[in-house]
Amino acid sequence: MTLAARRAVTVAASLAAVGALAACGTGEATDAVENGSASESATASPTPSDQASESTSEDASEGASADGSTGGTYADGTYSATGSYVSPGGPESIEVTLTLTSDVVSAVEVVSNAENPNSVRYQGEFVDGIADVVVGVALDDLEVDKVAGSSLTSGGFNEAVETIKGEAGA
Amino acid sequence: MLFEGIGTHWRIDTPQTLPLSVEARIQAAVAEFDYMWSRFRQDSLVTALGREGGTIPVGHDGEAMLRLYSRLYTATDGAVNPLVGAALEHLGYDASYRLTPLPGAPAPVPTWEGIFQGTTALLTVRRGTVLDVGAVGKGRLVDLVADILVRAGQKAFTVDAGGDMRHLGPGPDGDAPLRVALEHPFDTSRAVGVVGLRDAAIAASATNRRAWAEGLHHVIDARTGRPVGDVVATWAVARTAMLADAASTAAFFLPPEQVLTALDGVHAVVVMPARGPLRSAGLPGPADAQGADVRPAPLAYGEVFA
Numbered sequence: 001m002t003l004a005a006r007r008a009v010t011v012a013a014s015l016a017a018v019g020a021l022a023a024c025g026t027g028e029a030t031d032a033v034e035n036g037s038a039s040e041s042a043t044a045s046p047t048p049s050d051q052a053s054e055s056t057s058e059d060a061s062e063g064a065s066a067d068g069s070t071g072g073t074y075a076d077g078t079y080s081a082t083g084s085y086v087s088p089g090g091p092e093s094i095e096v097t098l099t100l101t102s103d104v105v106s107a108v109e110v111v112s113n114a115e116n117p118n119s120v121r122y123q124g125e126f127v128d129g130i131a132d133v134v135v136g137v138a139l140d141d142l143e144v145d146k147v148a149g150s151s152l153t154s155g156g157f158n159e160a161v162e163t164i165k166g167e168a169g170a
Numbered sequence: 171m172l173f174e175g176i177g178t179h180w181r182i183d184t185p186q187t188l189p190l191s192v193e194a195r196i197q198a199a200v201a202e203f204d205y206m207w208s209r210f211r212q213d214s215l216v217t218a219l220g221r222e223g224g225t226i227p228v229g230h231d232g233e234a235m236l237r238l239y240s241r242l243y244t245a246t247d248g249a250v251n252p253l254v255g256a257a258l259e260h261l262g263y264d265a266s267y268r269l270t271p272l273p274g275a276p277a278p279v280p281t282w283e284g285i286f287q288g289t290t291a292l293l294t295v296r297r298g299t300v301l302d303v304g305a306v307g308k309g310r311l312v313d314l315v316a317d318i319l320v321r322a323g324q325k326a327f328t329v330d331a332g333g334d335m336r337h338l339g340p341g342p343d344g345d346a347p348l349r350v351a352l353e354h355p356f357d358t359s360r361a362v363g364v365v366g367l368r369d370a371a372i373a374a375s376a377t378n379r380r381a382w383a384e385g386l387h388h389v390i391d392a393r394t395g396r397p398v399g400d401v402v403a404t405w406a407v408a409r410t411a412m413l414a415d416a417a418s419t420a421a422f423f424l425p426p427e428q429v430l431t432a433l434d435g436v437h438a439v440v441v442m443p444a445r446g447p448l449r450s451a452g453l454p455g456p457a458d459a460q461g462a463d464v465r466p467a468p469l470a471y472g473e474v475f476a
Contacts, residue, residue: 136362140359142364146335148373148405149353149355
């Protein structure tokens with residue numbers, strides 16, 4: 001599978017993960033991936049975890065590689081997936097649609113199906129922001145020595161946040 | 171050299187393993203800094219000062235940091251102010267990591283004017299004041315560690331404090347600069363840009379890190395006492411790590427070009443707004459302007475993927 005194709009699926013999986021985290025939900029997720037124009041379909045089950053995104057990649061790869069005649073690993077077309085999770089207010093879902101052109105993501109659309117008022121608010125902010133968010137380039141594709149970011153923040157703060165998420169999801 | 175300090179992971183890369191005496195000096199400097207400036211320690215100087223109130227001499231570090239805060243305060247029209255500590259505590263970011271806001275609005279952040287006497291390096295605060303040097307503190311400590319390395323005769327190193335770093339000397343591949351990815355704030359496996367770093371520092375700030383609830387994070391507008399919402403992440407390249415740290419905070423409140431104007435020694439600023447493409451100023455950076463980055467690479471110096 002090409003990097004671009006894997007990137008597309010990874011974006012979908014991480015969107016589901018962000019949606020679930022934003023609503024403090026737990027990680028039960030069920031997704032369906034459909035390849036619109038190429039009439040191929042596959043199912044995947046991303047959850048907000050690394051293992052899940054791996055299984056997503058594999059499943060989606062099977063669905064798309066059956067029609068690998070466009071030069072890339074993925075056929076051009078529109079792929080959508082629905083992620084569901086359990087928020088404190090009950091089950092909610094969020095739908096992510098990606099448009100692939102020559103193995104590059106050319107559009108991202110996110111639709112919230114939330115009914116719970118809290119989830120509507122969280123997902124609403126997420127949905128509003130996502131189309132404008134810069135997609136960036138996978139670090140695997142870049143030859144770099146270092147990464148400048150804040151993700152290595154450690155210590156009690158992160159532990160406390162995890163505790164709160166755990167309590168909110170319980 | 172790998173260690174934990176002031177709540178983050180540190181990594182110091184040098185061509186040869188550091189002598190134990192230098193490692194010990196670094197550990198001592200980090201511990202001392204935490205003991206002076208951490209509002210998360212009951213036994214720190216700033217905690218004691220806030221508890222008692224009064225006037226103290228702040229030492230070299232304090233003078234450097236608080237002078238810079240005075241510049242930031244003026245440049246951002248009061249948005250950046252080290253007296254936001256009480257507002258952060260009110261919102262839940264306190265020493266116990268309560269992470270739950272108290273009811274009601276926080277008390278207004280006191281004005282910074284007249285608090286720090288730059289000529290005498292004396293700091294005067296009232297009882298109950300919570301000083302938070304978060305906008306420059308980590309950068310200052312990176313610079314202190316870099317100074318220890320220079321004094322110990324180290325000619326090439328990278329001091330990386332959880333993604334804020336300072337570099338000296340040639341890069342890992344000889345004359346080429348250190349290539350540093352700008353980490354995507356929402357996906358740590360991706361980058362929104364890459365810069366070449368040599369004999370300079372870079373700092374990053376993002377509101378989704380050190381965030382504990384929707385809309386609650388550590389970058390506070392002192393004029394409102396509330397977290398900022400228009401910008402989600404910033405990066406800055408500067409002569410020193412403290413300047414880069416300060417510029418990455420200022421970039422939440424000022425356009426990138428104005429950050430360069432307001433703070434001497436800042437080379438480049440990149441901003442990711444909540445909506446719209448990346449904005450940047452100062453790229454391509456000084457290394458490129460001098461023709462220093464001649465390495466054939468897929469990405470030019472200081473590219474952002476907007």
